[in-house]
Amino acid sequence: MTQADHVAVVDDEHGVGQRDRGRRSLASPQRLRSFFAPRSIALVGASEGSGWARFILDSLSTSGFSGELRLVHPVRPQAFGRPTVPSLRALDEPVDLAFVLAPTRAVEGVLEDAAAAGIHNVVVLASGYGDGGGEEGRERERRLVERAVELDLTLLGPNCLGFVNAAAGVAPFGLHIVPPLRRGGLGVVLQSGALTSNVLAFARAHGIGISLLTSMGNEAVITAADVIEHLIDDDDTRVIGLFLESVRDPQRFTALAERALQVGKPIVALKVGRSPAGQLAALAHTGAVAGDDAVVAAAFRQFGVTRVDSLEELLITAGLLGSGTVPTGRRMGVVTASGGACDIIADRSADEGVEIPEFSESTGDRLRELLPSFAAARNPLDVTGVILADTATASANLGGTALNAVSADPKLDFVLNLISVPVAAPPDPAVPERRMADIAATVARSPIPIVNFSATCSDLSEYGADLLDRHGLHVVGGIEFGLTAVGHAIRWNEMRQDRAARPAAAPAPAPRVALDDLPNGPWSEARARDLLVAAGVPVVPAELVQDPDDAVAAAERLGLPVAVKVCSAAITHKSDIGGVALGLGEPDAVHAATESVLAAGRAVTDDVEGALVSPMRTGGTELFVGVSVDPSFGPVLAVGLGGVFIEVLRDVSLRVLPVDPTEVARMLGELRGAPVLAGARGTVPVDLQAVAEVVTTVAECARSLGPALQVLEINPLWVDGSHVEALDVLVVTGPS
Template sequence: MTSANLSDALFRPGSIALVGASGDENKHASLPHQYLRRHGYGGEIFPINANRDSVFGERAYKSIDQIGKPVDHAFIMLPTQGVVDAVTDCCRAGVRCATILSNGFAESGGSGRDRQRELVDMARDGGMRLLGPNSLGIINLPDRIALSANEILSLPELKAGRYSLISQSGSLIGAVLSRGQERGLGFAKMVSVGNEADLGVAEIGEMLIDDPATDAIMLFLETVRNPAGLASMARRAFGAGKPVIAFRVGRSEVGEKLAASHTGAIIGNGAAMDAFLRDIGVIRVETLDAFLEIGPLVKGRQPPSGRRVTVMSTTGGGGTLVIDAMSRHDVEIVSPSESAVRNLAEQGITISRTPLVDLTLAGTNPRTYGAVLRELMASPDCDLVVPIVGSSSQFRPDRAVFPITCAVKHDPAKPVAVFLTPHAEASLSMLSEAEVAAFRTPESCADAIRAYFDWRAPRTILPAGVPNGIAQMLATAQGGSLDAKAAGEIFARLGVPMASERILPADMSAIDQMPLADMTYPAVAKILSQDIAHKTEVGGVVVGCADEAALKAACRLILASVRKAAPDARLSGIQVQPMLRGIGEALLGYGLDPTVGPVVTLGVGGVLTEIYRDVSVRIAPVDVDEARRMIAEVRGFAPLRGYRGMELGDLEALASAIAAFSQLAFFDVEEAEINPVLICRQGDGVVALDALLIKGGRRDEV
């Protein structure tokens, strides 16, 4: 079946069989039939019900193979135990596509997963595609096809639009449709993918890219079952000029359990998924309201190059609400330019060069509001304008809301995000009809602006030339975990600057016999063991060893403490390094996310890293340019960027170290970390003071 034929069978079927159809209008199994006819479906409906001759006035059939005509789409509403036979009948009858409403499959685990695999195998053998199981169906509003049991379809009229939704939650289709209708927002296609046993988010998204009725694709995600497919779809959608907008719910706890490093705990909270979506060009919002309202802000646009916002308002309080909400994000609020102020003055309109252009009640008129907005939109000194309207938007939309629609029609190139302070349904509908992004809350407005500014073109990860010998070093290393010396040798081979070191034996009698006066003091002594990830927790670190006697005393203390705290740990020796000082510390981590694969994490170094979670995460590997962007996202590095005249750190050297470290993605490594990377003054480089690495495959207990 070609993709075009599949799309027709899924979204535009000429005939539909309702398997398990009920004639009792109070039962859920009757709803798809009622909704199809209520909303104007003009094709043939074949109710399958062994106990009835007709359902809602249409002939019923005991089984699908008795129809005697081609069936494009079957909607299966049977108890779990009856689904396998129904799929068998559909395949025998030549049905092209089947949606399975029934549950009790992979989502129930165990035998349910086996039943689901059986369904998929049967469908493939029969040349039929499956949507579901556990799917609430599809809604195609422009073509008046409401093939779903979602009770939002009880509404008598549904507004069609140019946005299409793919949802991993069936009930959310109803919520989005309901809230959209309330806002005057319409939709083209809506799909509940259920368990994605066969057809999933990625493949359906590919169909929507080719759908002339769809301008943007909305994704309600709980997880990503096919990351490679989703990445391919998102990249193609970006190239086709169709933004992909995602609202992701749920936070994974994978990685927080038994994580050997701070990094594992950090990326286990869903940060890796967010990094993946950003990397493939998906716009990610954090609120349901922004998910519904962001469409006109991104439709037909490319990712912005700046993050400058100018705010104008008829109400100072309303303007402050939005500015406060935006202050939680990396958004720059800018005052009007001198030229804008001068141009308006020539029209008899006075505004001040302040972050909030407050027109007050006196400026709530079409002439003033429209002129100020047009001038701000024309300015090259901001990247987005936020017009805010107070109570007049509810009772007199002609004063400030209508001028917004005129200004956007005149200059559609400049992004505009509107916030109306009252509950102004008529004005929201007016803005929606004019394809102007309008928001009901300051929080959703700020979230949408943040998401728009965070949007970027899909990042291309090209194979890089990696140093030779690393795969062999990993293969010959004993056990799954490497000690700091072995891990440090691999990091150094990648190009990460490592501190100089001397390894002493894990034998105090041998250490006592060794001359150590020629070492660099003061020094730090650390236990060396592939079984101990967090040395300080077992008394495995002593700093500030001033001379040979102090170093030997430190070694004695370390060996005694570690043998008491971790009696079964294998001790390779004691690692001695000179005490080095920098002006900052970074944590550099690498891990394999179970869903999206290799990720690299950057944060401020130290033992409190995973508490503050001031980190930047990317899919690995990254180049130096991407590493620079990661550094810019970590607020804790502000002092090293020269904040308030503070001394500059060598962040360029840090970027090079990040890029080198991220090349672990090319090797069989499950988890790795450097904490800390010491950041020296600008021009003096960086140096890694510790190293942790866990090979891929089975992980040793740590």
């Protein structure tokens, strides 16, 4: 099933259809600002027998909603001790939002009532639309979108539990929310309903505040991309968290990711569907296709989206990124009261590429003045448990004084401060109050960020959360998740700096060939070589010959030894049919090999253009460069070790086009085989800049084929120092 089948938004093959333009206008940032902050709500289908209605009323109460709430039921005169009206048309004035609990068969009638009553915003709980997977459900959803556009209704759902807007104090949400609702800077978009309660509970337990959290349902009108755009503009949101089963509009998603990076709002995403079972689960849940996970991962990395592997990692990473104390460099100082914690931190820091340098001489001198004689003044710093056990030391605030000294070290970019948050008030509550006040003061005056950690990912007690809140402190939950979050934060900041320093992506190049004259299938290698040469890609010299005598003459001109390959658009895997001969060092060998490869080709097809003769290239390094077309993200570049290694190792790095040489160099550095490029075992190091320039040219050549492109591959791309040549090329085009 295609995305168009699910949402029914593209009406013709020439661009965005009229229906989608109408849908987009209903979900504009201006419309969503009012949608997510209603001051009056009608609950349609409210009755004591509805668990959904009861949850929504409880959630509104927990959020502190103080606006007008109207209950609607066609036959019951009252519900939950409140009077009802039989329909939205019976309201004396329109409400800002109608939450529709009616069964699927009645939803369209309720939408008509809403429009007649002057209501423009609705949430639809009912399922049985595109989520069912059947054509009847998809047609019902197409009709739902059409009616929403016709009636000017901004609609969240169907198959949706609603949203929680902690910033505005309103939560029309169909599951239980454990009070209190914690307000903060994290906006969350979930392509899931039931997980919202888990997200809220974990965030609350770890001191992570929410601005807006919404479940998306089937995204018939309001899509995840629409809400992301809203959150980028939202002043209450500092970081965006996503739970995604699919990326339904990849081009818009990447454009929004670029914009979020520019304005400094990190996006942290948990994207499921990596396995076949996960992809089927996503399809069964909402009717959405999960897509090629390797391409999704590459696109996230390329456009600054931090991808995580669990809800805990999502929330802890987002909590750190939204805390206001984000690491901006890789040099970390560590202050703890545990030697064992120092060991764990050192190991996990190495995993994340975080450096723990020696303290400067002045810092070491200051620490030796402060610490007990048995403590070592080195990074990571263990101030020892004496600060916790010894009353006099605690009163003297040794930990805080040491933190002050470390945070002033000019060799550090940030400090990790491991603290213990009490579960309950101690006999003398002034001690933790004073300790937290000192930490808060140090954080405020520190010239570098101080990130406060707990040793384990434990829930905060009510006392502990209140203590931190009173002093404006955020504590990252646990060393394991915490250092993962630190690594993510550093990489996001580096990506943002890199993006700011780079020019905007180039537009698609003009076609180098007549697009209406392209083959419907593979090209002959001779024609593919001509395409690369015209684009400026260095290609190994070659001559197309028709018989063995011409091959011998060509070999002598080009220089022995040579390779001879059959040239035919109908033969893409030449070696499989005996159509390739390598290392031919004598004229007689060239003659015999040419006879052989031509005979092998003609045994397969009548469409043989001749044989290509080219000089052999030995030594050096072989790379693979390929551009294929992902059905969602479009042209995708793959770079890896070439020759036989591409099939054996499958060591490739991917990017969505377009790319520039800087991005290609980064791709080469991601390969497991990157040490080979650096000159492992005495080989000549690869000139990465020269390779990056050539690969970028290859990518632009592929894009110049426009929508006809299916595949462009070079395997191998031979590199000897700064000498780069394409040795074998495949191009496949087809209907756009």
